[in-house]
Amino acid sequence: MGQTVADHLLHRLREWGVEQVFAYPGDGINGLVSAFGEADNQPRFVQTRHEEMAAFAAVGYAKFSGEVGVCMATSGPGAIHLLNGLYDAKLDHVPVVAIVGQTARSAMGGSYQQEVDLQALFKDVASEYLVEVNVAQQLPNALDRAIRTARWSRCPTALIIPADLQEEPYSPPAHAFKQVPSSPPGTSWSRPVPSDAELDAAAEVLEAGERVAVLVGQGARGAAEEVRQLADLTGAGVAKALLGKDVLSDELPYVTGAIGLLGTRPSYELMRDCDTLLIVGSNFPYSQFLPEPGQARAVQIDIDGRLIGMRYPTEVNLVGDSAATLAALLPRLHRKPDRSWRETIEKNVAAWWDTVEREAALEAKPVNPMAVVSELSRRIPDNAIVTADSGSSTNWYARNLRIRGDIRGSLSGTLATMGAGVPYALGAKFAHPDRPVIALVGDGAMQMNGLAELITLAHYRDLWRDPRCVVCVFHNNDLNQVTWELRAMGGAPKFEESQALPDVDYTGFARSLGITAVGVDRPEQLGPAWDTVLAADGPALLDVRCDPEVPPIPPHATFEQVKSATEAVLKGDPDAFHMVAQGVKTKVQEMLPGRRS
Template identity: 45%
Template sequence: MNAKVSDHVLRRLRAWDIDHVFAHPGEGLKGFAAAWVRAGNRPHLVRAGTGATAVLEAVGHARFSGKTGVCAASRAPGPVHPLDGLYDAALARVPVVVLLGRARGDTPDGAGDRASDLLALPEGVAPVRCRTVTAPERVPDVIDEAVRTAREHRGPTAVLVDAEMQERDAAPGWPEPPGCPWSQRPRGTPAAAAGQDLENAAEVLNSGRRVAILVGPDARGAAEEVRRTAETLGAGVAKTLLGKDALSDVLPWVTGTAGPAGTRPSRELLRDCDTLLTIGATAPEDRFPAGCGPGREVRICRAPGPPGARHPHGVDLTGDVRVTLAALLPLLRRTDDRLWQHAVERNAERWRTALERRATAPAHPLDPEHPVHALDPLLPADAVVCADSGPAATWYAHHLRVRGALRGCVVVTRSVAGSVVPCAIGAKFAEPDRPAIALVSDVTGHPDGLTELVTAARCYREWFDPRLVVAVWNGHGTDPAGGGGHTRRGTPGSGRARWLPGASYAEFARSLGLYGTRVEEPGDVRRAWLGALRADRPTVVEFLRERR
């Protein structure tokens, strides 16, 4: 039998070292489904519950594997549902390629269809670069362009393949691609900034008396260089929310996260500094007010970007973060004045003491911050932690200390409920030998979060370490965004005004053959975490935020 276009799409993905594809089956993907059977399930197909969760699992895989995440979804009844997940890829700046299948008769000119056609949405609405396979011989070029664009721009791309095109015979004479030609690999980042720029940056930093360092996600892999820079300059270090796992929180002069979910010592650090060094933080993450004057900022990043909101950067250093920092370090002058750094350390210590006092105070019902605070000393050093963008993001930012090989992320999507569970599942396929913890704020746990527990129940035997702990704060259907559990009952704006049907997440997990436990009292929190971290399968830990 002649090879089909769908066969060569999978071959080209293998040539780009794609080892997992997350897919939601549908009418528009029948050709790909047959191709996966012929290919011996290479790349490995992971079936997701919906098109949006397939994208989010691909995003989670890309975050923690360092590779390009790939997902497939049927275009009918429209790609807007997968589009929601693509926003997370754009905001998280990770490369993702989505294969869209279009069933026969589902044409973009159909009545009422064009409004939901991803290819018709402007780039301002859909942060996706879209391509269509129009002929069999175009497959290598379209797939190569999609993967290369996703890697270069660190965002999502889409490839539309009609059902009819999937089953057409491939162009004759195509060999199995031996690999990705060097000419088609993404353009590399400059190894380091220019020498004159390094000298200008060193001059700015050496003249500072109160230096602050802001670390972003692109600084992962450069933790030692960041530590040496801070010790040389006598600086305090704050981290963006997405860059929380780029540097250990055990270092005394690390003040935690900055921004909306930031800590008080980080806010004071950026307010009182006279010189700011931004490392691996990209817009809009680095747009935090800083106390330094114009020209007193130095930024090191992979690619040039817009300056901060308050002051223009004095020097922009474009290049690999670790290599650039290593080249800058010999030019920095070690300071003997440690008054500023010691003040930063005292502020950070006071903040940690206040956090502990607040999280461990007696509370009935259960204080929502207490479970995360209790989790911190129990976290395995190689754990992967995913938090949603609701209140759990703040608890993750404040109470969990990064140390060892711990990795973490916050799902920053704008419009998908239940996004953190599929992200954690994608992380498990990227890091199958690590335990994973998903922190879920009630209303963001369903419906898609509950759906993907089915995926976890089906797939956990494929993971070397089967531990996936889904921690859900159950307010009995109250929306945390509306103030459920945080405002007085009956007052305007309380969570009761945004009532959603309640659900027992622990019981649902047990119905799938997973473990599930419900926690109502503070004294049971530690026991529940220990049981989940010792389990031989995924576990749902349900923390009740209110009594019925």
């Protein structure tokens, strides 16, 4: 028998260098599943526990590898389940290709089982490129364009292939009318640079500034060295959007850390007091954490002109590759002799890290969640990859984890969906099988998706040269971020019926899978527990019973704002007085003078 459409699809994926497809089977992709068997599982079919997890794993793989992630699902419910992960890719500008089965062409329009209008379903999430393949000759161009569009536009794309077509003989497009050919896989992407006039204008703004601030996002990841050189020339401080947390090391004394609600006080002060702002590769949405309009002259660099000038009234906009653009800009700048601004920044940063350590050392019932990440920071390998889920644990990832060496980190930044942390870790392990991965996950997200994907981690552990993958559960039996949002934003006490979580034996479940598991319910156990799981010979789980009343207080919060939230929760919060005490103790640490010896 000759090559089928499904056979050629896998052949083309191999030509593109795709080594794994994150997927879940179903009869709408039976032809494709059979082709994996015929192809000796090349690329590898990575079976997740749910199609949503397959999409998240593809996003994690793409984020940490820099390559296109590929996920696959059957028609109907399988396709629907992909949506959350694909929206995560869309909002965080990540290249992912979804390959989806569909009802046989002979049954379309007949209200057949699992028939869903997939083009309508994916129209928004895959708006850059979405196509249904209905004849074999259509396949090469459709697949190649889906991959090229995903890579160039940094977005999800989708390919719909009816079930009967998958099993038909493949024939290439002919040199004929209404046949569309395609060039071989492999593309060398250019690195666009703005014009000399635009670069000169940007240099004039930066040269004139006396108090320069830089904000970097994930788009600056390939330009870390250029950002460091620019910061040295201008005496700038550098704040990091959450998706850009791993762009620069937190050991650099002028790096102020994360910005925003989950950010640091030095980042807030940097933006509050600067007179010049440079934004590199960031679409940070919370403009209230940027300088007041008119306060600072601003320059923005981004590869995507559609995202220029959206967050702050920028004076000079440079559309281009961040590394190439900064490399062209640097020779136009001179080193500022006055370092007083830089000295202020470095003093603020040093004091902040002292504050963070004091906050993490505060007594809590039973364990302070800040200490979980602070203890990790002291031990984390320099080549580790960290994934974070959405929830109150994200605050501690943002503020307490000190990036150094080659550490990488990411999370669902813009969609901020729960449940991505563990499947991201799975994708990271396939992207870098020789590096340890650590997932920081709240117990709500763990119950939502993480428990199931522990099974997947255990299943594939033997494929990774460094088999370590640590899942750390912040176990507080509370949907804690929303609880705090109710208190701070709604002025309402915690509502137990919506917020309380059932207690789960996470260590027991992990051990049933053959996974190393350590439980912690006392502060003195935390450091040795991290040592144990980081030294494990495979996936490991760390279950830390945390105090849900340790407050994620924003860096700009005043005592008056804390007092207002306190008055609200005293109306009837079930553990109000303990919560108030923890909030006061935490905020006081920011007010203490000097540095800890």
